[in-house]
Amino acid sequence: PNTRLRVLLDMDGVLADFEGGFLKKYRERYPNEPYISLEERRGFWVSTQYGELRADLCDKAISIWESKNFFMELEPLPGSVEAVKEMAKMKNTDVFICTSPIKHYAHCPYEKYAWVERHLGPDFLEKVILTRDKTIVSGDILVDDKPDILGPGQLAIIERNVNSALYQKILRQNVWSSVHKSNRDWIMQQDSDQKHESVEPNPSWEHVLFTACHNKHLPVSTTQRRLLSWADNWRDILEGKC
Numbered sequence: 001p002n003t004r005l006r007v008l009l010d011m012d013g014v015l016a017d018f019e020g021g022f023l024k025k026y027r028e029r030y031p032n033e034p035y036i037s038l039e040e041r042r043g044f045w046v047s048t049q050y051g052e053l054r055a056d057l058c059d060k061a062i063s064i065w066e067s068k069n070f071f072m073e074l075e076p077l078p079g080s081v082e083a084v085k086e087m088a089k090m091k092n093t094d095v096f097i098c099t100s101p102i103k104h105y106a107h108c109p110y111e112k113y114a115w116v117e118r119h120l121g122p123d124f125l126e127k128v129i130l131t132r133d134k135t136i137v138s139g140d141i142l143v144d145d146k147p148d149i150l151g152p153g154q155l156a157i158i159e160r161n162v163n164s165a166l167y168q169k170i171l172r173q174n175v176w177s178s179v180h181k182s183n184r185d186w187i188m189q190q191d192s193d194q195k196h197e198s199v200e201p202n203p204s205w206e207h208v209l210f211t212a213c214h215n216k217h218l219p220v221s222t223t224q225r226r227l228l229s230w231a232d233n234w235r236d237i238l239e240g241k242c
């Protein structure tokens, strides 16, 4: 039996301070526009919350992370680099960075690799996985701040085909499993009918929710484990002690 533990670590919001880096550069670029403080952030999508504040702010938000050097200059979150380096040295443990690039590919993929080399060292370049669908990556644990980790196909289906109240509910309740079995089957049926890119309804990994400004107010889940920060006891999480 394979006794090795495979840990998948998200980058934005887990290793790199996306939210803090975004707000800093947004306020520099749009000093007279309204902004959302980190304390006011709700929901994973920054673009959605800015768009709700004022329609044109959605594209303004997107323009920030599509800019050159945005991903390159993100600061590591406190304790993240130290934790990853220690984790990678643990026996019987393999660590991969599993991150989604944005669709605007001019800068992001390159800068994500450069960020890893700069903060974690060149050996870590072997461990980078870029994917728009994390459900098809196999591992034991995925540490990620995004509450709902569905394949892009499922999310697109939900967003398009079920009323927005249910969609918002799913996002708020932050787990696909919160969707009633019959709804899940129906959504998957829609998905296969529309020949969406392959989605994996039952990912191999356990999703450990990494606390971020946008998800700290979500109702406490009785099933999903949380990692509050890298100062929290991530070793116990890996050992399955809690």
Ligand SMILES: Cc1cn([C@H]2C=C[C@@H](COP(=O)(O)O)O2)c(=O)[nH]c1=O
Residues within 6 Å of the ligand: 010, 011, 012, 013, 044, 045, 046, 047, 048, 065, 098, 099, 100, 101, 102, 146
């Ligand atoms: C918050 C936010 C993020 N993104 C992009 C930018 C980086 C990736 C990170 O995806 P992740 O690997 O954390 O699931 O999503 C967006 O495209 N829109 C948003 O509103």
